[in-house]
Amino acid sequence: MLALDRVSKTYPNGVQALARFSAEIRQGEILAIIGGSGCGKSTLLRAIAGLDRASSGTVTLDDEAIAAPHAKIGIIFQEPRLLPWLSVADNIGFGLADLPAAERRAKVARALERVGLADKAQAWPRELSGGQAQRVAIARALVPQPEVLLLDEPFSALDAFTRRDLQDHLLDLWADTRPTLILVTHDVDEAVVLADRVLVMRPRPGRLFDQIEINLGRPRDRNSPLFENFKRSVLTSLDRSLDRNVPDRDATQGPGQAMWW
Amino acid sequence: MISDAPVLQQTSEPADSTAAPSRLSRYARPLLGVLLPLILALGWEIVVWSGWSNGRLVPPPSRVFATIADLARSGELVRHIAATLWRVGLGFAFGVVAGTLLGAISGYWSLARRLLDPTVQALRAIPSLAWVPLFILWLGIFETSKIVLIAVGVFFPVYLGVMGAILIVDRKIVEVGRTFRLSGPAMIRRILLPAVLPAYVVSLRVGLGLGWMFVVAAELIGASEGLGYLLLDGQQLGKPAQILAAIVIFAILGKLTDWLIEVGAAPFLRWQDAFGRAKET
CATH class of the missing domain: 3.40.50.300 (P-loop containing nucleotide triphosphate hydrolases)
Known part of the structure; x- marks a missing residue:
């Protein structure tokens, strides 16, 4: 907790x-x-x-x-914040530096598969679309199993x-380890x-x-x-939190x- | 989505048949740049050859190359080139080591920057050639003063480049390192070094350019060998062909050493410009 x-x-x-x-x-x-x-x-x-x-x-x-x-505790930011000098696979494995190489590779491969980017393993971050980059960031944060x-x-x-x-996709990944x-x-x-x-x-x-x-x-x-x-109800609460009274909104x-x- | 078409055509890669521009434009475009100097050289060659000018003060290309060939045959050329290369190499090495160390310290540690940087910047404002008389007084007219002068020239761009590059490393990327609990050395090795590398390579190339500039100054002051000596010797004995020969060799060596840095750094910077394809494991 x-x-x-x-x-x-x-x-x-x-x-x-x-x-x-x-x-x-x-x-x-x-x-x-x-x-x-x-x-x-x-x-x-x-x-x-x-x-x-x-x-x-x-x-x-x-x-x-x-x-x-x-x-x-893992964190995902608004921007993907991938390291531009590492391939997609190396970015995902960034937090696993302490693991033996074989184990790290296996985990990274599984994560790549899981976020649907197996074909991008060796791509550079700059070659990814915004959504793909954020999926790599999610994989990078989840792979150490926080x-x-x-x-x-x-x-x-x-x-x-x-x-x-x-x-x-996030909900789907969340269900793996909750x-x-x-x-x-x-x-x-x-x-x-x-x-x-x-x-x-x-x-x-x-x-x-x-x-x-x-x-x-x-x-x-x-x-x-x-x-x-x-x-x-969330919107109403938000409006009240800002002392607004716009019931019709x-x-x-x-x-x-x-x-x- | 980024398309598969390479934005930068890399020379090391074979032309992709689907994306290759027409043969003519690929080979003709670089040649266009050579056209003007080639025409001028050829024109001057013809002017001298047909007797409209004696080419005494501006020797035609053939005479310049003949001079180079003569110097090469007598073994003089190798001796002069070796002397100059040795000075540039040593001065560059000292300048790079000092610039990198102090630049890294100033960039990484703000207290050191406050202490050190104002002095370095003040020294940088002094035209480096103004040091020459002092260096000669302190270090004599032989090799030491020359190498120190070159090192001073190389030092400043490298120092500035390293410090500036560290200062502008993206805080957001450093934060990624923090969230993965990188230790100090790991942060330097895995985040800071790769992040500053592109700017560092640029500063090395600028530094090397200054190194070549300062070796000429150093050798003009007093030397018995070296390409700068060839320049001075050519002036004093009225041999413009020899001066031009030395200039041509300076150009070739400068370009060559710059290219060496570029090629040496390229494998580490592929992430930067390898837009299209990356097939490395």
Whole structure:
């Protein structure tokens, strides 16, 4: 279990990005964090990843405090961040440097197969499309079999079709080893498609505002009325988190178009 | 999706029949660049040969090549080339080692940069030839002062190149290294070195160019052998053909050594320009 206990972050310039954020995330849960810009959701993710230290409060994974990057925690960024001088296969194997070469090769080959890029093993990153590159990044993060995988707006730079493909693909990969997924997003559709639970954050300073359980089986039909209902409740909560009162807004939104910035 | 058509046609690879441009344009285009100097040389050759000019101050190409051949036959040429190459090589080596070390320290460690960089930049602002009198006073007129002068010329571009390259390594890529918990040395070996390599190769080539420039200066000051000596000797004895011969050899050697760096680095930089195909394991 991943436990966040009153995590706060104040940057040196005095801006308080995160104020006493607490949450408990079950092993294998898929959690989406959504909120307006400046609500500290990326700050929170970086604190969990051990990339930035919280000013106060603790992050613990199975009772082990996290203050630096941890072997059990993987992260996928908004950009693929592949190393341009390594082939696709070597990028995927980047985190396996300690394994014997044969074992590493086998794991990489299996991962390549799994993300459907076996034919690109020896390609350079620059030869990949945006979606392919992000799939390599997912494979690179998953291949050391982390217990927790953090995703920081991982699909926001992709076109709508590729984004849907990758959302489905991510769920498919998640089912293999069922790591905990913590996904920061600003796409309500994405949050409701993927998550067991959506946390809504409120900006200035960033803190928890609301949480919504998405009690829907998988695979989820993005066009079902139930799905629309969950989307609407997330959107309403988001609007309230920003002290907005626009009740008609949700009704005018077309299906599947709910991008919330 | 990126198409399979190579954007950069690599010379080392056989022409792909589907993507090969027409034979004429592939071979004719580089030749176009040679056309003008060739016509000028040939024209001047004809002018001198037909007696319109005696070619005393501007000798025709045939006389320049004859001079080179004469020098080669007497063994002089090898001696001069060897002397110059030795100076450039040694000066380049010292300059590169010092530039790389200090550049890496300044780039990696910000305290060192604050301490070191202002001084280095101030020294860089001094025209390097201004050091010559001091070097001669300190180190004598023989080899040491020459090699030090060349090393100074090579040092600055390498120092700047290494430091600049380290400073602009993408923070996001470094973060990837951090998430995989790379140790300091592993971070340098697996992230920083490959990331700075392209800029480093460029700075080596710039440094080498300056090395060739400074060897001429060093040899003009006082030397009994070397290509720069041939220049000076040609001037003092009124042998323009010898001067031009030395210039031609400088051009060839400069181009050749630059090409060696380029070719030597190419296998490590394939990820950069190998757009189309990558078939290495």
